[in-house]
Amino acid sequence: MAQPILEMRSITKEFPGVKALTDVNLTVHPLEIHAICGENGAGKSTLMKVLSGVHPHGSYTGTITFEGQEVAFRDIRHSEAAGIVIIHQELALIPELSIAENIFLGNENARRGVINWDSTNRRAIELLARVGLRENPLTPVKHLGIGKQQLVEIAKALSRDVKLLILDEPTAALNDDDAQHLLGLLKELQAKGITSIMISHKLNEIEQVADRITILRDGRTIETLDVTQGDVDEDRIIRGMVGRDLEHRFPDHTPQIGEVLFEVEGWTVMHPHDHDRTVIDRADLHVRRGEIVGIAGLMGAGRTELARSIFGRSFGSRIEGVLRLEGQPLTLKSVADAIGAGLAYVSEDRKSLGLNLLDDIKTSISAAKLDKLVDGLTVDENREVLVAETYRRDLGIKAPSVAAGVAKLSGGNQQKVVLSKWMFTDPKVLILDEPTRGIDVGAKFEIYGIIQQLADQGRGVIVISSELPELLGLCDRIYTLAEGRITHEFSREDASQEALMRHMTSHTR
Amino acid sequence: MTTLRRMLGSNVRQYGMVLALAAIVLFFQFQTDGVLLRPLNVSNLLTQNSYILILAIGMVMVIISRHIDLSVGSVAAFVGAMAAIMMTKWDLPWFVAVVLCLALGALIGAWHGFWVAYVGIPAFIVTLASMLIFRGLTLTVLNGETVANLPSQFEGMGNGFLPEIGPDTGLHNLTMLIGVAMSLFVVWVELRRRRSATRYNFEVAPLPLFIARVALEVVVIMYFVYVLAQYRGLPVVAVILFALVGLYTFLMSRTVIGRQIYAVGGNVDAATMSGVRTRRIDFLVLTNMGMLAALAGMVFAARLTAANPKAGVNFELDAIAAAFIGGAAVTGGVGTVVGAIIGGFVMGVLNNGMSLLGVGIDWQQTIKGLVLLAAVAFDVYNKRRARVGGGAGAEKDDATAPPPPELDEQLAELPDSLVTTTGEASSTS
Numbered sequence: 001m002a003q004p005i006l007e008m009r010s011i012t013k014e015f016p017g018v019k020a021l022t023d024v025n026l027t028v029h030p031l032e033i034h035a036i037c038g039e040n041g042a043g044k045s046t047l048m049k050v051l052s053g054v055h056p057h058g059s060y061t062g063t064i065t066f067e068g069q070e071v072a073f074r075d076i077r078h079s080e081a082a083g084i085v086i087i088h089q090e091l092a093l094i095p096e097l098s099i100a101e102n103i104f105l106g107n108e109n110a111r112r113g114v115i116n117w118d119s120t121n122r123r124a125i126e127l128l129a130r131v132g133l134r135e136n137p138l139t140p141v142k143h144l145g146i147g148k149q150q151l152v153e154i155a156k157a158l159s160r161d162v163k164l165l166i167l168d169e170p171t172a173a174l175n176d177d178d179a180q181h182l183l184g185l186l187k188e189l190q191a192k193g194i195t196s197i198m199i200s201h202k203l204n205e206i207e208q209v210a211d212r213i214t215i216l217r218d219g220r221t222i223e224t225l226d227v228t229q230g231d232v233d234e235d236r237i238i239r240g241m242v243g244r245d246l247e248h249r250f251p252d253h254t255p256q257i258g259e260v261l262f263e264v265e266g267w268t269v270m271h272p273h274d275h276d277r278t279v280i281d282r283a284d285l286h287v288r289r290g291e292i293v294g295i296a297g298l299m300g301a302g303r304t305e306l307a308r309s310i311f312g313r314s315f316g317s318r319i320e321g322v323l324r325l326e327g328q329p330l331t332l333k334s335v336a337d338a339i340g341a342g343l344a345y346v347s348e349d350r351k352s353l354g355l356n357l358l359d360d361i362k363t364s365i366s367a368a369k370l371d372k373l374v375d376g377l378t379v380d381e382n383r384e385v386l387v388a389e390t391y392r393r394d395l396g397i398k399a400p401s402v403a404a405g406v407a408k409l410s411g412g413n414q415q416k417v418v419l420s421k422w423m424f425t426d427p428k429v430l431i432l433d434e435p436t437r438g439i440d441v442g443a444k445f446e447i448y449g450i451i452q453q454l455a456d457q458g459r460g461v462i463v464i465s466s467e468l469p470e471l472l473g474l475c476d477r478i479y480t481l482a483e484g485r486i487t488h489e490f491s492r493e494d495a496s497q498e499a500l501m502r503h504m505t506s507h508t509r
Numbered sequence: 510m511t512t513l514r515r516m517l518g519s520n521v522r523q524y525g526m527v528l529a530l531a532a533i534v535l536f537f538q539f540q541t542d543g544v545l546l547r548p549l550n551v552s553n554l555l556t557q558n559s560y561i562l563i564l565a566i567g568m569v570m571v572i573i574s575r576h577i578d579l580s581v582g583s584v585a586a587f588v589g590a591m592a593a594i595m596m597t598k599w600d601l602p603w604f605v606a607v608v609l610c611l612a613l614g615a616l617i618g619a620w621h622g623f624w625v626a627y628v629g630i631p632a633f634i635v636t637l638a639s640m641l642i643f644r645g646l647t648l649t650v651l652n653g654e655t656v657a658n659l660p661s662q663f664e665g666m667g668n669g670f671l672p673e674i675g676p677d678t679g680l681h682n683l684t685m686l687i688g689v690a691m692s693l694f695v696v697w698v699e700l701r702r703r704r705s706a707t708r709y710n711f712e713v714a715p716l717p718l719f720i721a722r723v724a725l726e727v728v729v730i731m732y733f734v735y736v737l738a739q740y741r742g743l744p745v746v747a748v749i750l751f752a753l754v755g756l757y758t759f760l761m762s763r764t765v766i767g768r769q770i771y772a773v774g775g776n777v778d779a780a781t782m783s784g785v786r787t788r789r790i791d792f793l794v795l796t797n798m799g800m801l802a803a804l805a806g807m808v809f810a811a812r813l814t815a816a817n818p819k820a821g822v823n824f825e826l827d828a829i830a831a832a833f834i835g836g837a838a839v840t841g842g843v844g845t846v847v848g849a850i851i852g853g854f855v856m857g858v859l860n861n862g863m864s865l866l867g868v869g870i871d872w873q874q875t876i877k878g879l880v881l882l883a884a885v886a887f888d889v890y891n892k893r894r895a896r897v898g899g900g901a902g903a904e905k906d907d908a909t910a911p912p913p914p915e916l917d918e919q920l921a922e923l924p925d926s927l928v929t930t931t932g933e934a935s936s937t938s
Contacts, residue, residue: 335781335782335783335784336784336785339783339784345782347782352778353778353779355776355779356771356776356779356780358775358776358842358843359772363768367768367780367783368783370765370768374765377763377764379763381763382706382708382711385709385711421783
């Protein structure tokens with residue numbers, strides 16, 4: 001094989017008190033798609049930050065050789081100049097600017113500071129064609145869906161003569177169609193001479209596109225697998241990531257299902273700004289005591305909209321329909337009403353809707369039901385600590401203490417904090433929107449266990465997920481949602497990925 | 510030592526500001542040959558800055574809830590003018606006028622709250638408009654003139670002192686008594702907190718350290734009242750101010766509404782989804798600011814013994830500066846009432862000290878501007894350093910830290926624990 005395009009040798013990176021990377025090695029060959037796998041906190045992102053100069057030369061030990069030359073990047077601009085571009089999980093586009101402006105931001109087609117818009121737009125059209133995005137380059141980015149925004153990011157990278165493209169969780173927020181398009185694009189770019197590194201938790205995607213896979217665990221390189229040599233499947237990757245066989249990706253569970261607990265009837269919701277646009281159309285569903293019910297739908301089908309409109313009308317306008325809890329009709333005018341009635345909603349977007357990142361663990365956990373801790377006029381802070389400690393212990397939240405800030409926790413631990421917060425409200429019905437998004441395999445297993453326990457305590461649980469295997473493994477019953485309508489109801493036995501997908505894409509109108 | 514560092518660690522910014530204030534005080538005390546801390550001057554320091562400090566309390570709350578209020582100077586002038594008119598032209602008793610004016614201030618604040626919370630116009634714009642509106646209305650109601658001859662009881666709010674009681678001891682007796690009472694209160698609060706923490710088996714500071722801290726607090730309080738007692742005792746406005754600081758500190762740190770104000774400032778969407786009525790919080794915070802602006806306006810008029818159309822100019826800037834020097838964050842969610850008061854004193858002592866040294870007003874402005882910038886820059890620098898230590902996996906090193914052993918018993922007794930045993934579930938794999 002040819003000389004590697006990138007070689008990272010013995011990279012060790014320490015933060016005060018923590019060794020994030022220990023003696024990590026990574027070799028990437030030209031024109032391959034190289035996947036990096038590992039649990040959250042395994043050091044994947046830190047390694048990429050070392051590579052792209054976010055952690056500048058001198059703040060780590062070890063050597064980086066790029067295209068045969070040893071390099072010492074000072075910052076991101078420096079690494080970009082060398083042809084290494086990183087696309088982060090959180091997209092770095094400016095919503096108000098056009099596609100073309102975003103692509104050439106910081107790299108404008110200008111002479112003496114004056115921008116040539118004609119050449120900018122012409123080059124933008126060429127780049128959009130390369131990534132297969134048919135949009136007017138003058139369209140503001142805010143009008144694009146997240147999948148298309150991802151493509152704009154890649155077009156931006158291509159505009160900078162990228163040689164090595166790094167994608168951090170590129171498909172985490174995409175639906176299956178967009179994800180497939182993106183993976184196809186990676187393959188095309190590979191054929192056109194671009195090497196990629198891809199960090200992902202979605203093992204089926206890695207298996208599909210990656211040529212080689214490097215597995216990190218606890219800040220160390222565990223192994224590099226060659227997919228082209230065969231014999232690499234999801235179980236093999238998982239074994240490397242967690243250091244043990246995960247025979248069952250779901251905890252064993254025998255459901256104890258009781259009477260009907262929560263019913264939604266004829267639920268119709270209009271768009272919050274466009275009052276004539278139907279977002280949810282006459283949805284009927286119910287949950288029994290002790291039951292885990294799944295809602296499967298593609299992005300844009302109205303899953304989150306359905307959940308949030310039920311949860312105290314926190315989404316939508318002109319909402320019609322009936323909610324019944326334990327047979328009694330419910331009128332919920334606000335989120336506070338919904339919490340008071342015994343509903344809980346765990347948002348798909350932990351960082352912007354689930355947590356105040358300035359808070360510590362204990363204040364985050366008590367935030368939705370502070371009344372329970374009130375003693376006279378004041379919040380009983382000692383009891384707050386005790387409550388938080390209970391959850392820290394029971395849910396296995398990894399943190400030095402409950403006074404630790406939530407911003408520094410890993411995704412899985414943040415999600416456990418959010419779950420604790422809603423468990424503390426002692427809800428009768430929990431709606432979990434993408435409860436394992438961006439969470440590593442080991443933590444997912446624990447979260448599944450928590451969900452099952454919540455059901456076993458006699459609560460009703462609704463799980464919304466775009467990962468069909470997750471719904472199939474976890475749920476006792478699954479509804480499919482397409483274009484705002486419930487299109488089918490599956491029992492556990494009848495459900496399969498193919499059948500679900502058929503009803504998720506069926507056009508009823 | 511680690512305990513000490515941990516206890517200090519969470520409050521580095523606050524301690525930093527206290528130390529900075531102490532350093533500034535010592536510097537001027539030395540430079541002015543002891544004039545700064547003379548009884549008369551300390552008394553003046555308090556009364557001169559009282560209205561800015563009152564504003565700073567409300568302002569830090571507004572800033573914590575991620576807004577700003579530019580109108581407080583104009584509102585203070587307007588309400589001060591209305592108070593003077595009520596008392597001199599309408600012949601209302603002074604206490605009726607005070608109550609009406611506080612209500613008027615709250616009403617003005619509610620007007621801001623309506624536009625900001627329910628219509629959704631940024632507070633910057635709404636209060637900028639009010640800054641103009643109420644400056645204009647002040648000129649209108651006063652006809653551009655100064656209104657004097659205010660009742661003496663009202664003037665006492667700005668420049669009066671607590672009455673003297675008991676025999677002549679050379680010190681102001683009531684002031685010393687209040688000092689003793691405050692010291693006892695501080696000791697009681699500290700003991701109660703420590704006992705409560707001990708009952709829950711939480712880690713507390715070692716006893717000698719605890720005693721040293723409480724003793725230091727008592728010494729500071731007693732020295733402070735001793736200095737004031739050598740002159741004419743506690744100014745009335747200082748009593749008002751201390752009561753407000755105590756009340757609002759309690760409100761912000763110990764009550765549900767305080768928590769909700771921090772929650773709204775930290776992440777308004779997450780607060781909404783946790784059931785916080787965020788609009789109501791915004792509304793209340795701005796209403797409260799209006800009321801405190803009214804109080805500040807009356808204190809200022811009382812101190813000047815007149816209502817003046819030019820009163821309150823630039824008050825908003827001093828109050829905002831105090832909040833930021835005291836550690837509030839522009840993005841909201843961060844800040845404390847005590848911090849804002851300390852920030853206000855930093856500005857006040859700088860003003861006073863430089864005046865005593867004969868530094869011209871031109872240089873005073875420049876130096877205060879630089880201090881504001883330096884304080885916030887220091888804060889940003891500290892935050893950035895703290896962030897470098899973070900990053901994925903940063904929590905790792907402590908992940909193995911065992912929970913305190915005593916806790917288990919406590920936890921077992923918790924009545925409403927929703928104990929799930931996921932530990933078992935994951936161990937079966």
